[in-house]
Amino acid sequence: xxxxxxxxxxxxxxxxxxxxxxxxxxxxxxxxxxxxxxxxxxxxxxxxxxxxxxxxxxxxxxxxxxxxxxxxxxxxxxxxxxxxxxxxxxxxxxxxxxxxxxxxxxxxxxxxxxxxxxxxxxxxxxxxxxxxxxxxxxxxxxxxxxxxxxxxxxxxxxxxxxxxxxxxxxxxxxxxxxxxxxxxxxxxxxxxxxxxxxxxxxxxxxxxxxxxxxxxxxxxxxxxxxxxxxxxxxxxxxxxxxxxxxxxxxxxxxxxxxxxxxxxxxxxxxxxxxxxxxxxxxxxxxxxxxxxxxxxxxxxxxxxxxxxxxxxxxxxxxxxxxxxxxxxxxxxxxxxxxxxxxxxxxxxxxxxxxxxxxxxxxxxxxxxxxxxxx
Numbered sequence: 001x002x003x004x005x006x007x008x009x010x011x012x013x014x015x016x017x018x019x020x021x022x023x024x025x026x027x028x029x030x031x032x033x034x035x036x037x038x039x040x041x042x043x044x045x046x047x048x049x050x051x052x053x054x055x056x057x058x059x060x061x062x063x064x065x066x067x068x069x070x071x072x073x074x075x076x077x078x079x080x081x082x083x084x085x086x087x088x089x090x091x092x093x094x095x096x097x098x099x100x101x102x103x104x105x106x107x108x109x110x111x112x113x114x115x116x117x118x119x120x121x122x123x124x125x126x127x128x129x130x131x132x133x134x135x136x137x138x139x140x141x142x143x144x145x146x147x148x149x150x151x152x153x154x155x156x157x158x159x160x161x162x163x164x165x166x167x168x169x170x171x172x173x174x175x176x177x178x179x180x181x182x183x184x185x186x187x188x189x190x191x192x193x194x195x196x197x198x199x200x201x202x203x204x205x206x207x208x209x210x211x212x213x214x215x216x217x218x219x220x221x222x223x224x225x226x227x228x229x230x231x232x233x234x235x236x237x238x239x240x241x242x243x244x245x246x247x248x249x250x251x252x253x254x255x256x257x258x259x260x261x262x263x264x265x266x267x268x269x270x271x272x273x274x275x276x277x278x279x280x281x282x283x284x285x286x287x288x289x290x291x292x293x294x295x296x297x298x299x300x301x302x303x304x305x306x307x308x309x310x311x312x313x314x315x316x317x318x319x320x321x322x323x324x325x326x327x328x329x330x331x332x333x334x335x336x337x338x339x340x341x342x343x344x345x346x347x348x349x350x351x352x353x354x355x356x357x358x359x360x361x362x363x364x365x366x367x368x369x370x371x372x373x374x
Contacts, residue, residue, distance in 0.1 A: 002056045005077075005089070006070075006321050011054030012212070014317040018047045019214045019221075026221045029287055035302030036294065037229045042303070044222055046310050050317060051205065057318050064320045096211070103207035114161075118152060118169070125149040125170070131180050135168065138184035142192050156257040158183045158274040163200075166191035173256045175249075182234070182249040183274060189233050190272040195226045199272065224281050226272070228288055235289045247286045250274070254282055 022043045025031055031039075077089040125132050135149050148167040155171035168187045175183065190196070202219045209215045235243055253274055 002058075003054055004056065004321075006323050007056045007061075008054040010317070010321055011050055012209070015047050015050045016212065016214045018043060018050065018313075019218045022047065023217050023221045026225055027284075029284055032228060032284070032288060033292055034298060035306075036232065036292075036299050037225050038299065038303045039306035040225045041229070042306050042310055044218075044225070046314060047218065048201065048205065050314070051209070055318075056321055061318055062320050063323050066322050070322055099210045100208055103210045104204075107203060107207055118150065121154065122150040122152050122169070125151060130177065131170065131175075134177065134180040135184045138181065138188050139166075141185070142188050144188055144192070147188070156273075157253055158187060160187040160190050160196070160272040162191070163196055171256070173253070175252075178245045179249045179252065182246045185234050186230060186274055187272065189230050190226070193226075193230065193233070195230065195272055198226060199223065224284070227281075227285060231285050231289050232292055232294070235292060236294065243289050247289055250282060250285065250289075254279075 022040060025043065026040055077092075078087050125135075132149060135147065139145070139147050144166060146165050148162070148165065149170065150167065151170050151172060153172040155169055158171065159169040161167045161169065166188055168184060170183070173179075199222070202222050206215045206219050231246075235246065238246060
């Protein structure tokens with residue numbers, strides 16, 4: 001499996017198109033209520049896989065020649081600038097690498113700043129506190145043996161951190177007993193589902209493709225999808241009255257968080273929050289909590305149909321790669337010394353013989369010249 005400039009470029013194009021589809025599908029309340037969030041998560045998986053595997057499949061991927069605009073792009077990126085043979089593509093790659101380092105550094109600094117704030121201002125919850133009893137009860141229901149609870153007064157919302165041991169962070173909101181039950185059940189469900197690892201992967205993808213705004217949309221859409229999945233799991237074990245109480249806890253948290261817009265505690269991608277940042281997101285979550293009724297057959301049908309459609313899209317995305325004619329990195333022009341030339345790669349001729357009049361067109365696409373063996 002080969003990786004070339006054109007396979008990487010086409011991979012980003014397909015991933016960007018799928019991210020746009022994900023954002024549209026995630027906003028559809030009807031789709032989520034009918035088939036749940038698994039089709040959305042499958043779509044996220046395809047986006048991630050397409051980004052990380054920008055390859056050309058042997059005996060399957062076909063080169064589609066577009067000598068016009070693609071050749072102009074190839075000439076622009078691969079032409080040497082100055083005496084050091086530096087190409088614009090190398091400059092762009094260097095700029096990309098610097099940006100990745102800067103964004104990864106920012107992510108690491110955000111995490112360290114949060115841990116520092118937590119160590120300075122966090123107040124561990126004692127076992128005698130009423131909230132601890134609700135935390136222990138929720139942990140037992142989900143089979144969680146070890147956990148931590150800390151009160152951080154300046155938080156905007158209850159949060160979860162800790163990849164290996166769940167650590168619930170509580171603001172000093174005037175919650176009641178019912179609120180605490182919803183908060184702990186929600187956060188522990190996030191940890192049980194491994195949502196923190198998914199959020200970490202989304203953050204790393206955003207840092208890797210920092211120049212593409214669609215990956216920021218992917219992170220935002222994935223965050224809402226994970227909240228919907230968690231809400232569905234929590235709501236399944238609740239009565240109608242308890243579901244109303246759950247929605248009321250979300251509404252109360254959103255109101256409290258808006259009163260703390262100037263919270264000084266840094267946030268991090270390594271956290272899962274209870275509240276949604278926008279009113280539309282909260283309305284979608286409330287609709288799911290109150291009205292979602294899982295139907296196993298419908299969920300299976302939705303997952304299967306989504307898998308088949310996405311499989312077809314993946315095959316289509318690997319079926320072709322757009323090139324000027326052939327990849328200059330793998331092809332050479334063989335001069336037969338009789339006024340004719342061949343395009344040669346992998347020990348075989350890949351184009352019909354061409355004459356001197358066509359030579360400038362091939363040479364402009366970056367193919368090196370070699371003397372044909374006798």
